[in-house]
Amino acid sequence: xxxxxxxxxxxxxxxxxxxxxxxxxxxxxxxxxxxxxxxxxxxxxxxxxxxxxxxxxxxxxxxxxxxxxxxxxxxxxxxxxxxxxxxxxxxxxxxxxxxxxxxxxxxxxxxxxxxxxxxxxxxxxxxxxxxxxxxxxxxxxxxxxxxxxxxxxxxxxxxxxxxxxxxxxxxxxxxxxxxxxxxxxxxxxxxxxxxxxxxxxxxxxxxxxxxxxxxxxxxxxxxxxxxxxxxxxxxxxxxxxxxxxxxxxxxxxxxxxxxxxxxxxxxxxx
Amino acid sequence: xxxxxxxxxxxxxxxxxxxxxxxxxxxxxxxxxxxxxxxxxxxxxxxxxxxxxxxxxxxxxxxxxxxxxxxxxxxxxxxxxxxxxxxxxxxxxxxxxxxxxxxxxxxxxxxxxxxxxxxxxxxxxxxxxxxxxxxxxxxxxxxxxxxxxxxxxxxxxxxxxxxxxxxxxxxxxxxxxxxxxxxxxxxxxxxxxxxxxxxxxxxxxxxxxxxxxxxxxxxxxxxxxxxxxxxxxxxxxxxxxxxxxxxxxxxxxxxx
Numbered sequence: 001x002x003x004x005x006x007x008x009x010x011x012x013x014x015x016x017x018x019x020x021x022x023x024x025x026x027x028x029x030x031x032x033x034x035x036x037x038x039x040x041x042x043x044x045x046x047x048x049x050x051x052x053x054x055x056x057x058x059x060x061x062x063x064x065x066x067x068x069x070x071x072x073x074x075x076x077x078x079x080x081x082x083x084x085x086x087x088x089x090x091x092x093x094x095x096x097x098x099x100x101x102x103x104x105x106x107x108x109x110x111x112x113x114x115x116x117x118x119x120x121x122x123x124x125x126x127x128x129x130x131x132x133x134x135x136x137x138x139x140x141x142x143x144x145x146x147x148x149x150x151x152x153x154x155x156x157x158x159x160x161x162x163x164x165x166x167x168x169x170x171x172x173x174x175x176x177x178x179x180x181x182x183x184x185x186x187x188x189x190x191x192x193x194x195x196x197x198x199x200x201x202x203x204x205x206x207x208x209x210x211x212x213x214x215x216x217x218x219x220x221x222x223x224x225x226x227x228x229x230x231x232x233x234x235x236x237x238x239x240x241x242x243x244x245x246x247x248x249x250x251x252x253x254x255x256x257x258x259x260x261x262x263x264x265x266x267x268x269x270x
Numbered sequence: 271x272x273x274x275x276x277x278x279x280x281x282x283x284x285x286x287x288x289x290x291x292x293x294x295x296x297x298x299x300x301x302x303x304x305x306x307x308x309x310x311x312x313x314x315x316x317x318x319x320x321x322x323x324x325x326x327x328x329x330x331x332x333x334x335x336x337x338x339x340x341x342x343x344x345x346x347x348x349x350x351x352x353x354x355x356x357x358x359x360x361x362x363x364x365x366x367x368x369x370x371x372x373x374x375x376x377x378x379x380x381x382x383x384x385x386x387x388x389x390x391x392x393x394x395x396x397x398x399x400x401x402x403x404x405x406x407x408x409x410x411x412x413x414x415x416x417x418x419x420x421x422x423x424x425x426x427x428x429x430x431x432x433x434x435x436x437x438x439x440x441x442x443x444x445x446x447x448x449x450x451x452x453x454x455x456x457x458x459x460x461x462x463x464x465x466x467x468x469x470x471x472x473x474x475x476x477x478x479x480x481x482x483x484x485x486x487x488x489x490x491x492x493x494x495x496x497x498x499x500x501x502x503x504x505x506x507x508x509x510x511x512x513x514x515x516x517x518x519x520x521x522x523x524x525x526x
Contacts, residue, residue, distance in 0.1 A: 166356075172369075186369070
């Protein structure tokens, strides 16, 4: 009885410690956030930094309010967001399909190996001008850009995970007389599912890069356009506002994919 | 007519730097309902031979006949049990044991019920909805046995199926597997390097010598041991005699 009580007490103590640590971390994070913006505001107000170049949190906030009220921020944001989502979904799906094709034909994968390495090493955004001329200065070429930056790396990562599936799972299926197609469906694809989901996380970031650069080049709509426009008219408050909005939404998208990962990968596997 | 016939099997593996003959001149007959063990040092090509019998590898030379016909994988002539259970971790136990039937599209309500009842006969109650990682090693290997038996193979091949288990679990499973196979009158081939396991479970023991793998000698197991379940056979006086005989033979095979 006595011992039980002691264990309980120790456990309570442990939980308290855990809570204390968590509070400390949260408090420090908040402190950094507030200090950063406070310093920025003060430095800008007192002309320690050039307010024309670095703007200030208060003027960004005012611009945010006015851009929100006239609806232009929401319009640009929704365009960029849908381009990014499309880009990374197409990139992931296409990359997975290409990986499946390479798995299906070992000869093809051997033949294509050096080309994949070259394509992966090449900066895909450099293809931007060609894409815009080929597909026209519209949403299609921007989505293509968002897709292009993520598709090759997805292919390589997913194909590697296909190859690393334990061959004994295939052996089990083969003794049941499974075809190559059935082996893929029953073993290769489900075993690689966690990898595919985690490339999704990487692709969120990559697609933002592709889409923003695409919008730089097309210069018609979206957050990338807001940045390039702000740069051209020397309105750095607009540039910084766009940057902050991108940061918030890229984080949100990443969290969403992480949530999806938890839901999909929790069952049984690993 | 014999149930399974191997005629002059030879198999050579090729790599860039070498050609290794893994098996040479393997000829063998197995009767229906017989339990045969392949015993031998590691590297004597036992697992290669199983893969050849199962039709997973084409031998360089020689023929495998099951009931006078070549082995047909699509008809599930053969069930294969591996060293580890290789249950699919993302499938439930029920999905795992029905996998073979699903693959060859013969899954129906009757077969499903039959397979689930076999699972219960193996002493696994209420695990259908569980995932493999929730089960212990011995339970998982029993599930793997159910998965192998579900497609009603004519010939069962066991590739060191107990080697990854602790000794107690292994002894219990030996009895269970032996009883189950006797009950269904299944023909089985067991690959092992455990002499005791080979004697306790089989009707005949075939000793292999290594590099290249050939049949060295064949030992019939006395009927007093054959009719006893594995655990009881281990305690019979004849068990030790045969054990010593095979031990000496294996010693003589070891390179100096």
